[in-house]
Amino acid sequence: NQDIIRLSIGGGRKSKMRPGDIVGTLCSIDGIEVSDIGIIDVRESLTYVEILNGKGSHVLESLQDKPIKGKIRKVRTTRGGI
Secondary structure, three states: OOOOEEEEEEOOHHHOOOHHHHHHHHHOOOOOOHHHEEEEEEOOOEEEEEEOOOOHHHHHHHHOOOEEOOEEOOEEEEOOOO
């Protein structure tokens, strides 16, 4: 469990965000593979993603200036389960 970081991404169903959009963006980050991505929970205006294998801080840093579905999204770490 220590190796799992949960991120919240600004944007959800209202902005037509889909799990495939998240996976595509995350896999374009150097060193991130599909096996590093856990549960993706797309809500109304927020999306939660679990990053596995201790790569959460690397993903968090990379997403600060990487567009998801054409826009730079607010990304931050969250606590608690889905």
